[in-house]
Amino acid sequence: MAQKQGEELLRGGTSSPRATFLELFFDLVFVFALTRVSKRLIDDVTAGGPDLLRQGAQTVVLFLALWIVWSLTAWVTSRYEPERSAIQFVVVASMFGSMVMAVATPRAFAERAVPFVLAYLAVQVGRPLFLTLALRGHPRRTVTSRILLWSVVGAVPWLVGALVPSARAVLWTLALAWDYVGLALGWPLPGRGSVRASGWAVMGEHLVERYQQFFLIALGETILVIGITFSGAAFSAAHASAFALSFLITALLWWIYFHRAGHVLAEAIRAARSPGLLGESASWTHLVIVAGVLLTGVGYELVIAYPYGQTASGWPLFVMGGPALFLAARARFEYEIFGRVSRSRVVGVVLLIGLVPVVWRLPSIGALALSALVLAGIAVADAVRAHGRPLEQPATPL
Structure with a gap:
């Protein structure tokens, strides 16, 4: 019994x-x-x-x-x-x-x-x-x-x-x-x-859906940051521009995450010989992805509050470092699903880190604009590469 x-x-x-x-x-x-x-x-x-x-x-x-x-x-x-x-x-x-x-x-x-x-x-x-x-x-x-x-x-x-x-x-x-x-x-x-959790018998599709939902929770938190910060600031052109750029970056993070790999994660779990192994690996990857989104959200509040202030020494950690951390983890995520990494992810990380000495000489809204520009470039590259091609099937190396 x-x-x-x-x-x-x-x-x-x-x-x-x-x-x-x-x-x-x-x-x-x-x-x-x-x-x-x-x-x-x-x-x-x-x-x-x-x-x-x-x-x-x-x-x-x-x-x-x-x-x-x-x-x-x-x-x-x-x-x-x-x-x-x-x-x-x-x-x-x-x-x-x-x-x-x-x-x-x-x-x-x-x-x-x-x-x-x-x-x-x-x-x-x-x-x-x-x-x-x-x-x-x-x-x-x-x-x-x-x-x-x-x-x-x-x-x-x-x-x-x-x-x-x-x-x-x-x-x-x-x-x-x-x-x-x-x-x-x-x-x-x-x-x-x-x-090891990788050897557990789990409902793999449920597990990966839960991690994707937590990613959306992190994006939702940044939406709260954007809205609350802007609602408490003066409705000037500078603050409105920072608000619009912050929302654009959030939308780009969503696009880059779900493009290809994000859409077939559940299918990859179904096809995997060891769903627990892929689930365990994806859990660590999503930890870093969420951390990157969280850092990016902090950058939003700093820039919306002080759009034309000189970029302080620690601010690039959030404005540029947050998206860079997200892209690095997203590259690992792509490898987990397809066994490869898109060149645009690597280039994006290098650009975001390499531009840090430049953004120290710019007002904070300039740093946010450069971050948005890099992410937009990655999104455009993804769209161009995927145009007219069928959805790629997962081929996880795990």
Whole structure:
């Protein structure tokens, strides 16, 4: 009977690959969470000072903590049946914990450290604990139990860091590294090997759809940044131009992502000999893609707020570096699907990085215009190359 109950939680042959309404509801929390990460980055940049790098590194830690919570939840709903009440409880509980983390993010390295950590650990420890109990005697219980063990060990530096401000940054960095090493290596245990996610039986089409939806969440966050920043600025020609350029870049990011490779990702998963391997690789790629979009959104707010201000020393990291990071990850994404990389992606990355010394001599809106010009050139090159040709079939090397 215990075996049967465990089986009921697993994805079956009749499971729909589409995301459920609850999962889309869960994603709404991360629209808010990404705005909190952006707000923290913007505050760091505008404040400037000698602590800029330290503050930026702290924001990266918080973003990666939010990402691993979302990513592992996506793997859970791709591995287990999301229509089951037990899995729905996991999603809702993860949603609440993520919301608390997002609320605490702006001051997570200060007075809100304890709420942030308790929410994070409630998800990271509570989720595998609940699944281990729910699966009972099922063989997959061994996977959730080893994830639980890794999470419990990693909880120690998280908790100590929350209680000891002077060691917080070091301990949280080590704790996050522990969590990511576990994810990357398959939570290895002495004498028992590892269980890499690439070998899991998952609903591959569902998993890749979830990562594409998170990419759209990141684009949605940039739309919020553009709208909120422009609505609070003077309706001058300069601000309006920065607003229009920011929206254009967002549209170009969408076009470049979905052109060819983005459209056939689900088909590539279906054709792959190991859907889990492609899904695991795509998860790391989408982490970098989303980070690039997030950095680009910070650049929008800086330029819309100060369109004719001199480009400050750190601003190219966002205005030029964000799109460059996106393109680099998008090139890897293309390789994952087709086993090749378009020359335009490489040229775009080189141009964006090479133009950094130039943009320091321009007003910030000039830097944004150059970024838009490079991305537009890539989009045009893609359209010309694809004109009159049938949609290319995936040929993943993974």
